[in-house]
Amino acid sequence: MKxxxxxxxxxxxxxxxxxxQDPVQxxxxxYEVADDYTKKxxxxxxxxQFTESNAENxxxxxxxxxxxxxxxxxxxxxxxxxxxxxxxxxxxxxxxxRNGDLSELxxxxxxxxxxxxxxxxxxxxxxxxxxxxxxxxxxxxxxxKNPRAYLFLAQMQFGMAAMMGTPTQxxxxxxxxxxxMYEADESPIKYGKSEAVELLAxxxx
Numbered sequence: 529m530k531x532x533x534x535x536x537x538x539x540x541x542x543x544x545x546x547x548x549q550d551p552v553q554x555x556x557x558x559y560e561v562a563d564d565y566t567k568k569x570x571x572x573x574x575x576x577q578f579t580e581s582n583a584e585n586x587x588x589x590x591x592x593x594x595x596x597x598x599x600x601x602x603x604x605x606x607x608x609x610x611x612x613x614x615x616x617x618x619x620x621x622x623x624x625x626r627n628g629d630l631s632e633l634x635x636x637x638x639x640x641x642x643x644x645x646x647x648x649x650x651x652x653x654x655x656x657x658x659x660x661x662x663x664x665x666x667x668x669x670x671x672x673k674n675p676r677a678y679l680f681l682a683q684m685q686f687g688m689a690a691m692m693g694t695p696t697q698x699x700x701x702x703x704x705x706x707x708x709m710y711e712a713d714e715s716p717i718k719y720g721k722s723e724a725v726e727l728l729a730x731x732x733x
Contacts, residue, residue: 551578552588556718559595565602572596579619586626587716590636593619594719597640600647609647616640631671632717638663639680642687649691660684675709678702679720682727700732 555575562568572595579588596616600609620636638660645656661684667677685699707724 586623586628589619589622597643600643613644631667631674634663634667635677642684673709675706676720678706679724703727
């Protein structure tokens with residue numbers, strides 16, 4: 529009996545350690561706690577190296593694309609933004625080739641296109657808005673409970689409202705929808721809840 533108890537606790541310890549040592553989640557955590565652009569770029573570069581050497585891991589290529597696109601908002605000029613977004617597209621295509629979740633892929637593509645639009649809204653707005661909406665609509669068609677699709681729709685609507693001086697009720701509605709879905713979210717992608725909370729706190733008072 530004593531040996532069984534020891535074995536039982538060893539198995540528990542092994543499982544906990546395995547979860548704690550998940551490299552993708554480790555990179556995600558490092559990125560989330562990074563407090564400036566330079567530190568975030570360092571984490572992304574490490575994640576890129578991991579992604580390139582782990583050909584079957586679609587989560588790593590997904591997060592690489594997502595973080596590259598997200599970091600483009602903080603890049604200093606259009607050339608730097610577009611370079612990051614070109615890399616993000618590369619890793620999105622890699623995610624597709626690794627059989628990544630289709631709804632998450634459509635949502636990710638919508639987010640990257642939105643980042644491209646935001647980098648140069650005067651020249652890209654007219655022909656990219658519809659592309660963003662189409663990608664995010666496809667994401668919702670594939671999985672109506674994907675909170676990230678609604679989060680990105682909210683971000684898009686807030687951006688449009690800011691440019692055109694229009695009301696934000698629809699954007700706030702999407703943000704609320706997104707937040708309400710995270711508790712039941714079954715996707716292995718764990719991103720967006722804090723972003724939805726921030727949108728509601730800062731833009732929907």
